[in-house]
Amino acid sequence: MASLWFWVVAVMVATYVVLDGFDLGAGAIYLLAAKTNEERRRVLRAIGPVWDGNEVWLLAAGGVLYFAFPQLYASSFSGFYLPLMIVLWLLMLRAVGIEFRAHIESVVWQDFFDTIFSVSSILLAVFFGAALGNVVRGVPLDASGYFFEPLWTNFKLGPQTGILDWYTVLTGVIGLVTLTAHGSYYVALKTDEDLGRRARGIALLCWPVQFFLTCSSLVATYFIRPEIMVNYGKHAIGILVPIVVFASLAVMLWANPKGKEKLAFVASSLYITFMLVGAAFALYPVVLPARNHRYDLTIYNTAAGVHGLSVGLVWWALGATLALGYFVFVYRMFRGKVQLGEGHY
Amino acid sequence: MDSVLLVHRLQFAFTATFHYLFPQLTMGLALLIVVLKTIGLRRNDPAYHEAARFWGKIFGINFVLGVVTGIPMEFQFGTNWSIFSRFAGGVIGQTLAMEGMFAFFLESAFLGLFLYGEKRLRPKAHWLSAVAVFVGSWLSGYFIIATDAFLQHPVGYFTAADGSLQLASFWDFVLNPWAGWQYAHNMCGAAITGAFIMTAVGAFYLLSGKWTAHARIFVKAGVIAGCVFSVLQIFPTGDGQGKMVTDLQPVTLAAMEGLFQGQSAAPLLIVGQPNEQQGKIDNPIQVPGMLSVLTYRRWNANVRGLDAFPKQDWPGNIPLLYYSYHIMVGLGTIFVAVMVVALFLLWRGRLFNARWMLWILMLAAPFPYIANTAGWMTAELGRQPWLVYGLMRTEEGYSKVVSAGNGMFTLLGFMGMYMVLGILGLFLLRREIEHGPVAGPATEAK
Numbered sequence: 001m002a003s004l005w006f007w008v009v010a011v012m013v014a015t016y017v018v019l020d021g022f023d024l025g026a027g028a029i030y031l032l033a034a035k036t037n038e039e040r041r042r043v044l045r046a047i048g049p050v051w052d053g054n055e056v057w058l059l060a061a062g063g064v065l066y067f068a069f070p071q072l073y074a075s076s077f078s079g080f081y082l083p084l085m086i087v088l089w090l091l092m093l094r095a096v097g098i099e100f101r102a103h104i105e106s107v108v109w110q111d112f113f114d115t116i117f118s119v120s121s122i123l124l125a126v127f128f129g130a131a132l133g134n135v136v137r138g139v140p141l142d143a144s145g146y147f148f149e150p151l152w153t154n155f156k157l158g159p160q161t162g163i164l165d166w167y168t169v170l171t172g173v174i175g176l177v178t179l180t181a182h183g184s185y186y187v188a189l190k191t192d193e194d195l196g197r198r199a200r201g202i203a204l205l206c207w208p209v210q211f212f213l214t215c216s217s218l219v220a221t222y223f224i225r226p227e228i229m230v231n232y233g234k235h236a237i238g239i240l241v242p243i244v245v246f247a248s249l250a251v252m253l254w255a256n257p258k259g260k261e262k263l264a265f266v267a268s269s270l271y272i273t274f275m276l277v278g279a280a281f282a283l284y285p286v287v288l289p290a291r292n293h294r295y296d297l298t299i300y301n302t303a304a305g306v307h308g309l310s311v312g313l314v315w316w317a318l319g320a321t322l323a324l325g326y327f328v329f330v331y332r333m334f335r336g337k338v339q340l341g342e343g344h345y
Numbered sequence: 346m347d348s349v350l351l352v353h354r355l356q357f358a359f360t361a362t363f364h365y366l367f368p369q370l371t372m373g374l375a376l377l378i379v380v381l382k383t384i385g386l387r388r389n390d391p392a393y394h395e396a397a398r399f400w401g402k403i404f405g406i407n408f409v410l411g412v413v414t415g416i417p418m419e420f421q422f423g424t425n426w427s428i429f430s431r432f433a434g435g436v437i438g439q440t441l442a443m444e445g446m447f448a449f450f451l452e453s454a455f456l457g458l459f460l461y462g463e464k465r466l467r468p469k470a471h472w473l474s475a476v477a478v479f480v481g482s483w484l485s486g487y488f489i490i491a492t493d494a495f496l497q498h499p500v501g502y503f504t505a506a507d508g509s510l511q512l513a514s515f516w517d518f519v520l521n522p523w524a525g526w527q528y529a530h531n532m533c534g535a536a537i538t539g540a541f542i543m544t545a546v547g548a549f550y551l552l553s554g555k556w557t558a559h560a561r562i563f564v565k566a567g568v569i570a571g572c573v574f575s576v577l578q579i580f581p582t583g584d585g586q587g588k589m590v591t592d593l594q595p596v597t598l599a600a601m602e603g604l605f606q607g608q609s610a611a612p613l614l615i616v617g618q619p620n621e622q623q624g625k626i627d628n629p630i631q632v633p634g635m636l637s638v639l640t641y642r643r644w645n646a647n648v649r650g651l652d653a654f655p656k657q658d659w660p661g662n663i664p665l666l667y668y669s670y671h672i673m674v675g676l677g678t679i680f681v682a683v684m685v686v687a688l689f690l691l692w693r694g695r696l697f698n699a700r701w702m703l704w705i706l707m708l709a710a711p712f713p714y715i716a717n718t719a720g721w722m723t724a725e726l727g728r729q730p731w732l733v734y735g736l737m738r739t740e741e742g743y744s745k746v747v748s749a750g751n752g753m754f755t756l757l758g759f760m761g762m763y764m765v766l767g768i769l770g771l772f773l774l775r776r777e778i779e780h781g782p783v784a785g786p787a788t789e790a791k
Contacts, residue, residue: 056450062420063445067442070431071509073423074434075427077420077424077430078423078425078746080424084420085420085424095409099405146745305435308438320446322446327454
């Protein structure tokens with residue numbers, strides 16, 4: 001039962017990163033790719049009707065995590081206190097940047113909110129990458145089941161780690177580059193002319209960096225946490241992860257210059273999903289590794305009671321089906337290249 | 346109080362209070378927008394559709410602020426109240442996760458369609474998206490109330506071997522009798538805020554002679570809804586909630602009412618300052634025997650006072666609890682009076698020319714916010730010293746790993762951030778009101 005919920009949470013997190021990832025990425029390239037007011041409005045139009053729904057996946061994944069693994073929620077959220085609060089503030093700024101920009105027709109007002117939107121998107125992408133890095137690297141949990149990480153210590157992987165060290169900075173940069181490419185494919189898919197061309201160009205520049213960082217992150221992860229290979233050794237199906245990751249990278253490289261934006265976007269989504277699923281697969285059944293493995297948090301010592309988890313399956317299945325329905329409907333309503341002229345943004 | 350606990354409590358209280366300024370309006374407006382859209386559709390009257398579009402814009406601004414200030418609420422259960430989350434997460438995780446799965450997805454998906462899809466959708470489909478937003482926001486309210494109801498009156502749980510609470514009966518937990526009354530009372534409060542704001546904007550337009558056709562719709566819809574919900578707020582929902590407190594949290598009732606000594610034929614205090622040191626009320630104005638009638642329906646019923654309970658179980662801040670409760674009840678009574686007079690004038694066809702009444706309706710706008718805030722303060726201060734009533738004290742629940750310094754850092758951060766958000770929100774709302782219901786959205790103007 002707990003295993004099932006482990007994968008439910010993993011899939012919800014991956015869904016969040018794939019969906020909100022493209023609008024974060026669109027924010028990251030926003031100032032570079034969209035030069036005129038009209039182009040900026042096109043980018044906002046492309047993400048406007050969906051970004052809020054995408055972000056709900058973060059809330060929903062958080063809620064389900066709380067419900068299924070309350071002890072994990074308690075330990076990790078209090079331990080990552082400072083970075084989580086900063087993430088909250090960035091999410092606020094970003095939402096305000098997107099939604100309040102269009103209310104006033106003034107260059108000053110719009111430039112201000114454009115910058116807020118773009119900078120907060122970039123920082124969020126870095127933080128999410130670093131967050132994953134922290135989880136993979138492990139945190140200084142002790143016998144109480146709690147820990148507290150300052151933002152940084154000495155950037156080394158000692159016993160008292162900080163949120164930022166060389167490894168998590170590396171994963172943070174991967175987060176940024178991956179989501180920048182992801183957002184560029186999305187913008188290329190939803191717009192045309194100069195804007196679409198520039199987005200494709202940025203994605204093209206991202207590719208070698210993304211490829212190089214993917215390889216180095218695999219090496220670095222093996223270096224700091226050799227145990228990640230255990231599950232891959234045990235279950236042959238794990239080999240799918242590197243295959244899909246590198247195959248999607250290849251597809252991105254091939255599809256982007258040919259103007260097959262949809263294919264490139266799908267490949268990028270697969271890349272993100274399998275990077276995350278690969279990490280979850282390597283960690284399972286650990287949910288938050290401790291620097292000292294005796295104190296690892298696992299699905300067994302953090303899950304809620306069995307009755308609660310069984311009841312949850314019923315409503316979760318219903319809720320997820322409904323949510324899927326809304327998403328298909330909304331994305332169909334707003335499909336195709338964006339047109340300016342009606343509505344907001 | 347120990348300073349770490351104080352910082353955690355202040356941060357939660359501050360972020361929750363600020364957050365709830367937005368959902369109370371959006372939940373109230375969601376209902377009224379459905380009413381406007383329905384009338385517009387049935388009478389085929391464009392003015393009602395324009396009215397709905399105008400309130401949709403007001404809704405949109407408040408919705409954004411409600412969402413961004415709401416995310417910290419879910420996070421803070423883990424960040425600031427981790428011991429509590431570990432203790433009770435096995436139960437309240439249910440409703441918090443369901444809120445995401447059922448309410449947030451629905452609301453966010455259809456709000457985009459409602460705000461930006463009016464031209465793409467057929468009128469019926471656009472109406473349906475308004476209904477979906479309404480259902481989503483009211484569902485969201487229920488899940489939060491059910492969560493709070495568990496803290497006020499825990500049911501449907503068992504204590505596991507490791508000491509944590511786990512779900513025993515889903516339906517007992519979700520259909521907590523406390524949640525029923527609290528939900529009804531709370532949603533009436535939200536509808537009152539929506540109705541008073543709609544009325545106030547209409548009154549402002551009528552007084553300044555602008556958009557009078559739309560303004561009449563606003564005032565009419567607002568006054569009718571305001572009257573209905575102000576009455577429901579007192580009876581039966583307020584009365585039901587009060588009886589529940591009487592039965593299940595008698596010490597809270599004594600503190601709310603300022604009843605230091607238990608007595609039969611207990612009086613109802615209207616005004617007076619609680620003097621905790623001397624255990625009495627200064628300068629009391631009271632109605633004899635009334636409290637006994639309200640609580641037990643008998644003139645001579647004995648109502649237990651604070652003296653019947655050990656001091657360590659008294660709510661921690663009795664004066665603030667007492668004032669919150671009295672402000673809520675006082676304002677609620679005034680709302681009924683104002684709205685009944687306004688409805689009478691509306692019925693006689695004199696309201697739109699009665700400038701004195703329009704002035705009152707316009708100036709009444711901030712008071713539902715105060716009443717709703719005071720109501721929530723009554724509920725949450727009244728629950729003290731318990732975090733989960735009878736099971737966990739507030740001082741036991743906060744994150745021991747987060748120091749007072751880190752807590753203060755984020756509390757100040759939230760204060761700064763929310764001040765900016767508040768100013769921005771007011772500024773944009775003022776602009777929308779200035780633009781009026783029939784000017785196109787800013788982006789269409791060019």
